[in-house]
Amino acid sequence: MPRLSILELGRVREGGDRRTALDEARELARQAEDWGYERFWIAEHHNMPAVTTAATSLVIAHVAAGTRRIRVGAGGVMLPNHAPYIIAEQFGTLATLFPGRIDLGLGRAPGTDQLTLRALRRPPGNSDNFPQDVQELQAWLAPVQPGQRIEAVPGSGTEVPLWILGSSLFGAQLAAELGLPYGFASHFAPQALDQALAIYRERFKPSPQLDKPYALVGVNIVAAPTDAEARRLATSQQMSFADIFRGARNLTRPPIDDIEDYWTPQEKAQASQMLAHSIIGGPETVRAGMQALAERTGADELMVVSDLFDFELRLRSFRMIAEIAGAL
Template sequence: MPPLSILELVRVTEDTDAKGALDNARDLARHAERLGYRRIWVAEHHNMRGIASAATSVVIAHIAGGTSTIRVGAGGIMLPNHAPYIIAEQFGTLARLYGDRIDLGLGRAPGTDQMTLRAIRRPPEAAEHFPEDVIELQAYFEPAAEGQRLEAVPATGTRVPLWILGSSHFGAMLAAELGLPYAFASHFAPDLLLPALDIYRSRFKPSAALERPYAMVGANVIAADTDQEARRLFTTQQMSFAGIRRGARSLAKPPIDDIDTFWTPEEKAVVDRMLARSIVGSVETVRRGLADLAGETGADEIMLVSDVYDHATRLKSIALIAEAAGMTSDAALAVL
């Protein structure tokens, strides 16, 4: 079984506020650290009432400050929204504070709508310069050359590891060309997963950062005592995706007994396709699902989203997933 990591959505629910979501994220990170998860990432989203991770580098500091060994990072920073120099300053600062525990995953999508993009003051065409921006950003983390006049202090020399994120062939080709690790967002865009992995591995060029391809695969994973209970918990995420389809990005909703009373057949078809890479069930069901996903994709690492409404129940899901993956130590069993 490949190592497991977590993408934390920092969900604001109908029963929490942003402060509660941020503190829950840090608590989940501590929990995951005890269980043996490799890393926890948060993503940049803007103008979404139900997600509290817009100031991504600040959220990473909050989580890293409450943990000691688990890697913490961005999954990812939407680089077209920012000057690479500013991101280097932010993540260089994180690296100085928390050492070699900081990851920087980079995406080229805006992570928001066009109205919000205008408020960010970044032109839509900024995404066209994504490859050049990645290279520029990478250079800021290198040791300064003699006579170099521009440095992204305190990033110089920190060599924060970069990842390329994607849900299409573009990210796979760029990660391969630059010799960087690649993370595919199959937790919401599964259609091109296998072709993208093939492209990445076949075109990979070794670099100073990475000698051989390293591919992370995203998946929605929810575990509970029974398959039926896990499927009920999954309705929170299904309703969130149906809300995206309706153009209504609301707070996370508590699970319901019958999801078919919530959506139309058309919405069900769209959401089922987006969430096709989901593993939902008991420990045994999750064990089989993770093994099948690892075997099918050859993933070097799996990054899971366990989008469960109630915080205590989500902690249990994360622990049961660890048990399914064979990660659970005697100390970790105490949280089950």
Template sequence: MTRLSILDLARIREGLDARDALDNARRLARHAEGWGYQRIWFAEHHNMPGIASAATSLVIQHVAAGTQHIRVGAGGIMLPNHAPLVVAEQFGTLAHLFPGRIELGLGRAPGTGPETLRALRRSPSSAHDFPRDVAELQRYFASDAAQDPVQAVPAAGTQVPIWILGSSTFGAQLAAELGLPYAFASHFAPDALLRALEIYRARFKPSAQLAEPYAVVGVNIVAADSDAEARKLATTQQMSFADLLRGARSRSRPPIDDIDSYWTQGEKEHAQHMLARSIIGSPETVRAGIDALAKETGADELMVVSDIYDPDARLRSFELIAGCVAAKS
């Protein structure tokens, strides 16, 4: 059975604020652990008025404190934006607060524009140090790290699981070389999915953290009681992608009846290309889509994005998705 997990974008809805988004994330996590989801992750996005997860470690703390056993983590921390020491201090602290439940996914891209990068006091060249920074971060979590001259207190010995994230083959190669689990961002960058998975599995070297390759595939899924309802709910994400292409930093919008009235033909083609792996529909449609994607990719786990405006409709989507997988077990 393919496992399921969640990537929550902590969307801020039009007319509401970040507290609404953060509380909805916590509410989702509470339900998700009852529905059998493995983990819920949050991503670092800066200077995005529609996303409330920039302070990712704080969001993780908020959600972990409101749940019992679901794993909570970063999907991911954009490591070029940070000193590895500080990341280790934060996630080591979380690991002590929530033992066995904290995970750290790492990305190489800064995840923001050049102006914001300057505000972060980072250089675009920082991405070149990514492999070295990952190794440094691993060292801070090691059992014997307390002997080192520089310690990330209280990270030593916590063994926080590290994941490599990617939307190209670079991350696949690094995850394979380091023997780490790998998550591919096919929910917005589907082109290199199959090639990246092939490289990761073929070159994987067992490590102390992981004996065999473990691949997670990101996928947008919008489920509702009918195909028509799901297609309408999906227009919220489609509008967000159109706004992104326009350079607009919008908040989450209510769904609309006719998405073609919102975007241009060029925006439609570009957005549909980025969203090509999406699964949208009734439980029957979603079940068939999940089965096909799992068969095509051999994914050990699907990480689901269900970007829906209404919190209750979003909960219903995740419940239906979980039911589609449970029905196959």
């Protein structure tokens, strides 16, 4: 069975607040390391009222300070939003404070809308420079070279592990060319999953960081004692996806009995396409789904999203997932 990790957005639920969401993220990571999860990643999104992880490096510090051994990192930093030098300083600081525990996953999407992108002071076409920015960042994190006049402090010499993240063939090609581990976002954009993994493995070139391909696959999993309960709990995430298509900026909603009463046929079709690889059910259903995904993808690691309204039930879902994976 692949290793298991967690992707966190610090979601704010109706009736909750932002501080609670951040503290719950930290508590989840604390318990997840006891359940055997490999890493706990924070995703960068902006201008989303339900998501509290925009200042990604600060949330990573909050989580890492409350845990002991689980790897904590970005899943990911949207590099076109930032100067590589600043990210080297931020993650070099994290690596100095929490040595051997920090990962830096990099994406080239803005993680927000075009209006917010202008507020970030980044040009809309900045993603075209993504390959060069990755290599620049890599250089800032490397040991200082003779004659080098600018140094990332802290940062230089930390060699924070870099990952390329994506949902298209571009990221797979870049990760293969640079010899970096690759994470595919099949938890919301599964269409190119198989082709991207094949390209990554076929074209991979060994590097100082990695001698053979290492593929991580994102997956939505909702585990509960029964299939019926899991399906009901999953309606919170399904409503969030429907809200995206409506342009609504709602907090995470409590589950409902029948999702068909909430979304339109078009919204259902759009959301179902994005959530196509979701695994929702009781222990046997989740076991079969995880096994099938592992066999299909050959993934070295599964990064799990379990997007539930109730925090205690979310903890239960992640605990069940770990127990099921350990039994495979």
